[in-house]
Amino acid sequence: MTLLEARSLVAGYGDSRAISDISLSLDEGELVAFVGANGAGKSTLLRVLAGAHSPTSGSVIYKDQDVTRLRDFARNRLGISLVPEGRRLFASLTVRENLIVGAGSRRSGPWNVETVLDALPMLGPILNRNASRLSGGQQQAVAIGRSLMSNPEVLLLDEVSLGLAPIVIDELYVSLEGVRKTGLGIILVEQDLSRTIAVADRIICMLEGHVVLEGTPGQLTHEQITDAYFGHSIASFSDTGDLNGLD
Numbered sequence: 603m604t605l606l607e608a609r610s611l612v613a614g615y616g617d618s619r620a621i622s623d624i625s626l627s628l629d630e631g632e633l634v635a636f637v638g639a640n641g642a643g644k645s646t647l648l649r650v651l652a653g654a655h656s657p658t659s660g661s662v663i664y665k666d667q668d669v670t671r672l673r674d675f676a677r678n679r680l681g682i683s684l685v686p687e688g689r690r691l692f693a694s695l696t697v698r699e700n701l702i703v704g705a706g707s708r709r710s711g712p713w714n715v716e717t718v719l720d721a722l723p724m725l726g727p728i729l730n731r732n733a734s735r736l737s738g739g740q741q742q743a744v745a746i747g748r749s750l751m752s753n754p755e756v757l758l759l760d761e762v763s764l765g766l767a768p769i770v771i772d773e774l775y776v777s778l779e780g781v782r783k784t785g786l787g788i789i790l791v792e793q794d795l796s797r798t799i800a801v802a803d804r805i806i807c808m809l810e811g812h813v814v815l816e817g818t819p820g821q822l823t824h825e826q827i828t829d830a831y832f833g834h835s836i837a838s839f840s841d842t843g844d845l846n847g848l849d
Contacts (some may be wrong), residue, residue: 603630605653605787606682606756611660613650622645622811624660628756628787635790635802638831644791645687648758651789652684655676664756664788674723677706681717683754685792687761689745693734696726700733700744704751709747711753712784718747739770743777750781757781759790763797775801809833 606628614620621643636644651662653674661670669677674684683704684723690848691700701715711813718724728736733744742762749757758826762778763771775797782788788809794796799819807815807830815822815830 605629605630605665606665606789608647608651609661609663610636611647611650611657611662613615613646613655613660614658619658620811620812621650621808625811625812626806628789630787631785632803633788633790633801634804634806635783635792635798636808637792637795637798638808639760641658641810644808645729647808648684648760648791649686651756652682652758653683654686666673674802677752678752679709680707681753681755682758682784682786683749683752683756684758685745685749685760685762687764689741691733691741691744691748694732696730696732697736697740697744698700698729701725701747705749707752709753713750715751718750719839721750722747724777737770739766742766742770742774746774746777746781754786756787756789756794759788761791763792763794771797783837789791790831795824795831799827807831 604627608624608626611621611624612622614703624647626634634646638644646655650657653672653676657670661668664677664680664682669680692703699717701718722741724743725747728740762774773811790802802819804816804818804826805812805822807827809830815827
């Protein structure tokens with residue numbers, strides 16, 4: 603079942619265009635990963651999908667409903683949740699209180715404080731600690747848990763591993779594997795190419811606001827993704843039979 607579609611999305615800031623003619627689909631239980639250098643437009647795309655930024659043109663379709671003109675809080679109530687870059691927790695609230703804030707959509711579903719703690723066990727010992735006293739990895743786990751508390755069907759994850767130690771990233775990705783088994787559709791923005799190849803069902807590489815490469819991990823090599831990431835030899839991708847090369 604297709605959960606989310608983007609059709610020819612264009613968006614920017616003032617006179618600067620951040621994404622151009624982006625189309626994608628996300629199925630139930632699928633993890634689609636976006637990779638690309640800083641400034642490629644990945645975060646802008648997630649914000650447009652979440653309703654936090656309005657596109658100049660194009661449309662966002664959620665479960666066959668056009669939600670392009672709905673704001674982020676309305677999309678959250680429908681089942682689309684964004685874990686933003688930078689986490690954006692309420693520093694004066696405890697971990698438990700930050701999680702409860704995420705339940706504001708009042709959607710029914712499997713996620714509550716207890717099930718979030720099962721999925722993200724690192725939060726158990728710090729449940730009553732203020733968010734201002736958390737490490738980066740703990741903050742990221744709280745941000746993911748807060749989004750899960752809205753009982754989404756689509757989870758948008760922006761830069762999960764940014765600035766975190768490898769051991770913490772490993773722990774977060776183990777937790778995310780359990781989250782995936784619940785059937786959520788996930789769109790992930792990630793800088794770590796090796797980790798992306800290991801977890802994604804599909805990989806989409808962006809460069810300067812455009813999709814330049816798309817395929818499954820079985821179709822793409824690390825070298826091809828790296829070349830697309832930095833804009834090398836893009837033209838050659840369109841001649842490869844099992845890849846989708848777009849500029």
